[in-house]
Amino acid sequence: MSCEGPPSAEDLMPKRPRYDRDQTCIKCKSHRGNLVIKHAVYCFSCLPAMLIRKFRRALSASLDPAAPPRGTPSRTPPPDVVLALSGGPSSTVLLDMVWKCFSVEGSGRKDERRQVGSVRAVYVDWSCLGGKSVVESLREACQRYGIELTMVMGEAAFDAAWTSAVGMPRPTSELLVNQHSDRLPFLPSPMGAGPSDPIATLRAHLASLPTPSAIPAMLRTLTRLLILNTTCALSCSVLMLGTCLPRLSVDLLENVAYGGGFSLGSEREESVSLPLGEVHVIRPLRDWSLKELGWWLHSRSLPVPRGVDGKPDRLLAPSGGKTLSKLTEDFVLGLERDYPSTVSTISKTATKVVPAEPAAYRCAYCLRPAQKNATRWKAGTAVLVLPSLADGGNDPLAPPKTPPLPGAQGLADGLCYSCYTHLTSRGGTGAGKVRSIASQDADRSGSTGMPMPVWVRRVREEEMKQHIGEFLLEE
Amino acid sequence: MVPNRTCALCHTSKPILRRPKTGQQLCKPCFFYVFETEVHETIIGTNLFQQGEKVAIGASGGKDSTVLAHVLTVLNERYGYGLQLHLLSIDEGITGYRDDSLKSVKRNQQEYGLPLKILGYDELYGWTMDRVVEQIGRKNNCTFCGVFRRQALDRGAASLDADHIVTGHNADDTAETVLMNILRGDIARLGRCTAICTKGEDSIKRSKPFKYAYEKEIVMYAYFKKLDYFSTECLYAPDAYRGHARVFLKDLEAARPSAIIDIIHSGEAFQVAQDVELKPQQFCQRCGYMASNELCKACTLLESLEKGMGKLAVGDRNRRKLDDEPMPQGMRTIPMFQRSATTDSASPL
Incomplete structure (x- = not known):
């Protein structure tokens, strides 16, 4: 020294x-x-103004980054908006914030009120899985704010009747895949089967998942698709989610852990094309910490309809072991305590990365962009069959082959990496408990194949040919 | 778990283990076969080596590098890679840890008949890790050790005239690094941490043939092959922050074994956005090693130690304080980095 x-x-x-x-x-x-x-x-006195400013800033950046400065009348009509409500703290704050900023009663400025058109709310009810429905409390809250609430039942994802309500072609029969094969080959629908019970089909779907970790992930995807389609059916083009900063960081890390790095950016913001139009998904609370949420709820004396443990995926949590979802949540909340800036770093990191290659197609299950051969990449990371049993000897120095194309087409070809992982990845703690926790009467699962949500369709050879037609040479 | 009657691959022998990566129950010969074949396929599928290349195996005496030396020796012979393999060990100067692990490296050298080069921090930097820790304490000592080791490996390989360094980084390490870089917001490293082979301008190729090999399977392989390795953790406290990520990863793996491969896939599926500015690579003005500033990180850290300000060297906040302090007389510096051109014209395997 x-x-x-x-x-x-x-x-x-x-x-x-x-x-x-x-x-x-x-x-x-x-x-x-x-x-x-x-x-x-x-x-x-200054805190509410700061939080409202923060909310507006995030909203403006997402709604229209090239919008004219404040006070200048916009030339395009404002978008009609749907708020996705779960009944949790974040969506309660979202509902209150939107009312405060965009309604006359909420004292939003006239020019600022023009940022959004009509506002509606959507709630997906999973009471069919045994949880308590919070729809009545949400309906009361929405009535107070003068916002119309639409409820969608979770089992609608497996209800053919729901498809006509959201402008999707009605499936002629239930789509079944063989979950015991990694290629997820399609199975013929049972002959003469009438319309199945959507709740039983949902339970059979969940019971066929290979690990407990897949259940919360798939429930999230089902919820997302139900809300997106309902938003479109309500003729709205913007969907607002109440995702706060810690939740966003959990979602991002969880996505990485599921192998969904390709669509990491979609966790922050995305546009999804649906049969009835396009929906832009935004998260105006994405910079809010739990402290800010808590203070807003407290200062405005807002009741939270759903308790912390009321999430649908918690209802199905296995008694032994934890799901990836819960592990990631615990990890991020622990970081917020010990290394607080890390939580926002995770979110910022996600803004600086882009997919390494253009998307080849949209995943049949989650409708997010998927990369070419993603599911085969996974099959190529482990030797699962001895060569003598596969195709005889070959040149040892020749590059390893891509896993062989199956004779029968499977759903795996139309999935993104993470959905494929959820549907096929086996082992781990709690494996084997899925059947009992997801299905009260597991008679359907296993024997007849895994039923798929109504928007998952078998891509016919002709449709595939149409997509790649310009690259095909005459035979 | 109830054992199956026969191995899931050969369907004849009795299984003795469950593969952590796939959950399959396998017999010993089938496990050896799949483990070695997967490493071989990684090597061939990524064109990792070129015929006749001189390859330095970073050998610490731990499980990963011991198994790597063994497997590369086996594959080189079995498939005729034509590689000239060398063992390269770095002696950080940690009494009671590295001296013991080097004994295990020397035993492996004799067993595989590979030439061994040991390069010490003391010889290269004039400091041992024992002395570094004496000055800076246990906090952040991993930063010094990691920076010094990276450069020491390159310099050791250059002295062997090697074209390529291979290290025993496994799938767990790669997944952990992806998570760490996301948590730290280290975009530059996030963009390249899943690459199986990295090569800076004028630097030696560095690769990880065990990129897709699970740590547990490496231990299994060493156990069933009865390989001689040193298994004690470093005496100086591990990086607490990295420890968080490691525990998280192990929890994820327990909940879903494919999580490790899935995280690596995530890391490979994204890249740094074009509008994100990254520091251009340059060369250290003092030692000629690649750097992102005027001085490379090793020279900066060494200077801080020489000035007795090692505690201030980690992070940029105290950089000015360090610069303002005059250089002590006879301050040790790292010798100029020199290496001959690599033989890029050689044919791939």
Whole structure:
């Protein structure tokens, strides 16, 4: 160490100001601060304005990044919006924020109110899996705000009658796949079978999943597709989700753990094309911490209809072992305590990466972009058959072959990597418990194949040929 | 788990293990076969080596590098890669840890008949890790060790005139690095951490043939082959932050064994967006090694140690303080990095 005297103040780089060491609000600089948010102290008068500004900023950036400056009338009509409500804290804040910013009663400014058109709300009810429905509490809350609530039953994902309501072609028969084969080959529909019970079909689908971790992931996907299709059916083009920062970070990490890195950006923002139009999904609360959410709920005395443990996937959580979803949530919440800035770093990292190659097609299950040969990549990472049993000897220095094309076409060819993983990846803690936790009467599962949601369709050879027609040479 | 009657691959022998990667119950010969074949397919599928290449195996004496040396020796002979294999060990100077693990490397050298080169931090930097920890304490000592080791491996390989360094990084390490880079927001590293082979300008190729091999399977292979390796953890505290990610990954693997491969796939499926600015690569003005600033990280860390300010060297915040401090007389520096051109014209395997 140097023996000279301590350096003078001018010699040192100025320290980054940490406002939580001060008692005064950083906005008005006069009142005593009441709450510390990311090292900045706010008083109770400045905090609501800061949070509303934050909400608007995220919304403007997502709705129309090239929008004219505040006060300038927009030339395009504002989009009609659907709010996806779960009954949890985030969606409660979302509902209140939208009312506050975009309604006359909520004292939103006239020019700012023009940012969105009509506002509706959608709730997907999973009470068929044994949980408590919060639809009545949500209906009351929506009535208070003057917003119409549409309820969709979770089992609608397996109900052929629902397809006509959302403009999808009605499937002629239930689509079944053989879940015991990695190619997920299609199975013939049972002869003379009438319309099946959607709840039983949903349970059979969940019971056929190979690991408990796949259940919350698939329930999330089903919820997302039900909401997206309903948004379109309501003639709305924007879907707002109440995803807050920790939840977004959990979703992003979970997506990485499922192998869904290709569509990482879709977790933050995405546009999905559906039979009735396109829906833009945005998350205006994506920069809100749990503290900010909690304060808003507290300061506005908002009741939260659903408790923390009321999520549908929690109902099906296995008693032994944890799902990837729960593990990721625990990990991120632990990080928020020990390394708080990491939670926002995860979200920021996701904005800086893009898919490594153009999408080859859309996943038949989740409708997200998928990369070419993703499912075969996985099959190529492990030797599952001895060569003598597969195709005899070959040149040992020849590049390894892509897993052979199956004779029969399978659903695997139309899936993205993560959906394929959910439907085929086996083993791990709690494996084997899925059947009992997802299905009260598991008679259907296993024996007749895995039923698929109504939007999953078997791609016919002619349709595939149509897509690649320009590249095919005459035989 | 109830064992099956016969191995899932040969359907004749009695299975003795369940593969962590696939869940299949296998007999010993089938496990050896699939493990070695998967490494071979990784090597061939990615054109990792070229015929006649001189390859330095980074050998620490631990399980990964011991199995790597064994498997590469076996595959080189079985498939006629024509590689000239060398063992390259770095002695960090950690008493009671590295000296013991090097004994295991020396035993392996004799068994496989491979030439061995040991390069010490003391010889290259004038500092051992024991002395580094004496100055800076246990916090952040992994940063010094990691930076010094990377450069030492390159310099050791250059002295052997090797074209290629292979390390025992396995699938778990790769998945963990993907997670760590996301958590730290290290975009530059995130973009390249899943690459099986990395090569900077004028630097030696560095690759990970075990990229898709599960750590548990490497241990199984070493166990059933009765390989001689050193299994003690480093004496100096492991990186607490990395420890968080490691525990998380192990939990994910327990819940769903494919999570490791799935995370690697995620890392391979995205790339850094074009509008994100990354620092261009340059060469260290002091030692000629590749760097992203005027001085490479190893020279910066060495300078901080020489000035007695090692604790300030990690992170950019104290950089100015470090620069303002005059250089002590007779300050040790790293010798200029020199290496001959690689033989890129050789034919791939």
